[in-house]
Amino acid sequence: MNLEKTLWITGASSGIGEATALYYAQQGWTVYASARRAEALQALAAKHSGIKPLPLDVTDTAALAAAVEHFRENGIRLTQVVLNAGTHTPVDGRKIDVKVFRSLFEVNFFSVVNALEALYPLLHHQGGARVGIVSSVAGLTGLPSSSAYGATKAALNNMTEALRNDMAQDGIQLSLILPGFVKTPLTDKNDFPMPWMISAEKAAESIFKGMDAGRFIITFPRRMYWALRILSFLPKKLYFRLLSRPL
Numbered sequence: 001m002n003l004e005k006t007l008w009i010t011g012a013s014s015g016i017g018e019a020t021a022l023y024y025a026q027q028g029w030t031v032y033a034s035a036r037r038a039e040a041l042q043a044l045a046a047k048h049s050g051i052k053p054l055p056l057d058v059t060d061t062a063a064l065a066a067a068v069e070h071f072r073e074n075g076i077r078l079t080q081v082v083l084n085a086g087t088h089t090p091v092d093g094r095k096i097d098v099k100v101f102r103s104l105f106e107v108n109f110f111s112v113v114n115a116l117e118a119l120y121p122l123l124h125h126q127g128g129a130r131v132g133i134v135s136s137v138a139g140l141t142g143l144p145s146s147s148a149y150g151a152t153k154a155a156l157n158n159m160t161e162a163l164r165n166d167m168a169q170d171g172i173q174l175s176l177i178l179p180g181f182v183k184t185p186l187t188d189k190n191d192f193p194m195p196w197m198i199s200a201e202k203a204a205e206s207i208f209k210g211m212d213a214g215r216f217i218i219t220f221p222r223r224m225y226w227a228l229r230i231l232s233f234l235p236k237k238l239y240f241r242l243l244s245r246p247l
């Protein structure tokens, strides 16, 4: 029996993806690590022999298909996949620029759809796998400056819930990963208070444990998730009044 466990993770050159790749490798997994910056992936691979760089741009459909073909040709059985690559551009709601919305949807949303399309035949053929989709608690409710980013994540949340039962019939188990604030190069750019922020290493541990336990929702820190869930249920008049106050 082949006991080897293999993960493919995107967005592995920094932040949550980098920490998660390292965490899985430290648990004995073989980790295929993707992102655009090949040198950063090489530096990550130098930290653990279980990490194999597989550089690509997740918005490049042909590159995603080639990565999946690489797994197929080499008989690599993917135990898990974590589609984590993503980016954030804050939006001033008085200066709408459709290019920002389109480019965030390409990276955060359509890259996931592209990856699922490319992966589906392989995962089905190999008898299933668990696929974690890294969204955000920002997709739970509309937040200031997050109109583009939050919309991409709300789309991921809805899509993942909608696909869950269909894909499960073919053994492809989805997990929806909803981070709150995690200290990474992405949040280092923020100049507003970020309550209950956790380290990327703690996020990695939560992802590993949640995926291992087969949970659909994997969220950390949980109080951020519940705070936003409760906010989203408030009457909108009260909700908008609360959001207009400084934190």
Ligand SMILES: NC(=O)c1ccc[n+]([C@@H]2O[C@H](COP(=O)([O-])OP(=O)(O)OC[C@H]3O[C@@H](n4cnc5c(N)ncnc54)[C@H](OP(=O)(O)O)[C@@H]3O)[C@@H](O)[C@H]2O)c1
Pocket (backbone or CB within 6 Å): 010, 011, 012, 013, 014, 015, 016, 017, 034, 035, 036, 037, 038, 040, 056, 057, 058, 059, 084, 085, 086, 087, 107, 134, 135, 136, 137, 138, 178, 179, 180, 181, 182, 183, 184, 185, 186, 187
């Ligand atoms: N940090 C948080 O508080 C937080 C909260 C909620 C959700 N998230 C989500 O968590 C995920 C990781 O974020 P992070 O905070 O770890 O940010 P990060 O440190 O900026 O990492 C983003 C990763 O995505 C990769 N990436 C971006 N565009 C890509 C592209 N076109 N093709 C391939 N890879 C690409 C980057 O690699 P290259 O630049 O090398 O391509 C990098 O490895 C994102 O989906 C983000 O939305 C983060």
